[in-house]
Amino acid sequence: PTARFTLDPTFTIGKVNPRLFGSFVEHLGRCVYTGIHEPTHPTADPEGLRTDVLNLIRELGVTTIRYPGGNFVSGYKWEDSVGPAETRPRRLDLAWRSTETNQFGLSEYIRFLKKLGPEAEPMMAINLGTRGVQEALELQEYANHPSGTALSDLRVTHGDKDPFDIRMWCLGNEMDGPWQTGHKTAEEYGRIAAETARAMRQIDPTVELVACGSSGQGMPTFAEWEATVLKETYDLVDYISLHAYYEPHDGDIDSFLASAVDMESFIENVVATCDHIGAKLKSKKKINLSFDEWNVWYMSTFQEQNETDPLDWPEAPRLLEDNYSVTDAVVFGSLLIALLRHADRVTVACLAQLVNVIAPIMTEPGGPAWRQTTFFPFAQASKYGRGEVLDVRVDAPTYMTQKYGETPLLHATAVRAEDGSVTIFAVNRDRTNPLPLEVALGALDVTRVVEHSALADPDPDARNTLTAPDRVTPHTVEGTTVEEGRLTAVLEPLSWNVIRLA
Numbered sequence: 001p002t003a004r005f006t007l008d009p010t011f012t013i014g015k016v017n018p019r020l021f022g023s024f025v026e027h028l029g030r031c032v033y034t035g036i037h038e039p040t041h042p043t044a045d046p047e048g049l050r051t052d053v054l055n056l057i058r059e060l061g062v063t064t065i066r067y068p069g070g071n072f073v074s075g076y077k078w079e080d081s082v083g084p085a086e087t088r089p090r091r092l093d094l095a096w097r098s099t100e101t102n103q104f105g106l107s108e109y110i111r112f113l114k115k116l117g118p119e120a121e122p123m124m125a126i127n128l129g130t131r132g133v134q135e136a137l138e139l140q141e142y143a144n145h146p147s148g149t150a151l152s153d154l155r156v157t158h159g160d161k162d163p164f165d166i167r168m169w170c171l172g173n174e175m176d177g178p179w180q181t182g183h184k185t186a187e188e189y190g191r192i193a194a195e196t197a198r199a200m201r202q203i204d205p206t207v208e209l210v211a212c213g214s215s216g217q218g219m220p221t222f223a224e225w226e227a228t229v230l231k232e233t234y235d236l237v238d239y240i241s242l243h244a245y246y247e248p249h250d251g252d253i254d255s256f257l258a259s260a261v262d263m264e265s266f267i268e269n270v271v272a273t274c275d276h277i278g279a280k281l282k283s284k285k286k287i288n289l290s291f292d293e294w295n296v297w298y299m300s301t302f303q304e305q306n307e308t309d310p311l312d313w314p315e316a317p318r319l320l321e322d323n324y325s326v327t328d329a330v331v332f333g334s335l336l337i338a339l340l341r342h343a344d345r346v347t348v349a350c351l352a353q354l355v356n357v358i359a360p361i362m363t364e365p366g367g368p369a370w371r372q373t374t375f376f377p378f379a380q381a382s383k384y385g386r387g388e389v390l391d392v393r394v395d396a397p398t399y400m401t402q403k404y405g406e407t408p409l410l411h412a413t414a415v416r417a418e419d420g421s422v423t424i425f426a427v428n429r430d431r432t433n434p435l436p437l438e439v440a441l442g443a444l445d446v447t448r449v450v451e452h453s454a455l456a457d458p459d460p461d462a463r464n465t466l467t468a469p470d471r472v473t474p475h476t477v478e479g480t481t482v483e484e485g486r487l488t489a490v491l492e493p494l495s496w497n498v499i500r501l502a
């Protein structure tokens, strides 16, 4: 059986916000230290940043980068991270049972972003776990006020004459999670988020603020949490956050391959909740979604690691260093498709995380940096997924999954660029059979296939590693054609596909 859909330039979902291709750098494990920052590395620049990693991040096409956590932020004292590096304090990081040296801090983060290029934009999380309104205001003043006040002048004396101009701020992190330092009820969090937002807007009414939504659709407080928080903050914030991580459970790969079913329902349920509160408040304003943590994460493996040495406080330990397979990359690609399919409301998204920690880029201290399998779908989506998302409604054969019931074997979206060229992103979830695909191109102004690239492998468990960094890369698929307004392709078993048309 063949999978089919129709594309039409007038049937659109919405324009892709470049912020959809954001990522996340947390002080966690080796994401910062020996990931991004390693002054003794042979490729380090004068500021201690690994230029081999900077090059890979540029190639990945990352835009917004959320910082400094994550769970880490709920114990973060921003003052520790500024000023001369040699005088910065060492602190216990409760979130990850590590020692934080503060050798990389706020100023280094902003400089790091500047080196990445014009699309790299800060997204700063504030600590609403152990701290509150006053500390948020002080950080905002230090970071964004030009000069002439104690904190802005302090920034200038620290060597940063120009304000950092941080537009996007996350009001805490995963405050619904009992694991979070300073975990709160929805009522408690709604209040402190509203108070903080109101005060931050007194400094600058134009800042963009993200309220914490649920740290997963499976949380017992899901949806009620969003509703309660939004009742307090609706007029004061711009976004609500979503976090989701996927992994196979009990070896059920078929359900794992359908993870995007959960992600799409999560998005749709949060949109419904936001709009319900908007309707109750008789508001014309729409709250958008910041999917500011998403990925494949073998979380159960991490929990075992954490339990082995509970009394140690190491510096930059190896934590959450998942090594991704081809299967993981296909699921990952499908998650990207889910985000693009909801580009009208998901206007910020951050792949968690960027380097070493559940990351597309891996490094060895003093050694090389390389691309994981998940690097490729992200880089291709960021490069070619710019423009208007077309409404894709697939008519595809299905398969049975334990978690989600009958699920289409094809998951797809398409993006039309300003020059009229179109890129189709498609995943074949069938682990054994190729999937024939036909797309009616309707009134689209495209006549030829520029490229059909696929990530697939006879070994679904193949991965890139330190010793075999290029074992898995995308390859070109021959035989994909456009004739008389119809695209014909065959999607390899268990594959991520990028079909570019012009």
Ligand code: AHR
Residues within 6 Å of the ligand: 026, 069, 070, 071, 072, 173, 174, 215, 293, 352, 353
């Ligand atoms: O990204 C890893 C962790 O996952 C983050 O610190 C936290 O916000 C989430 O639970």
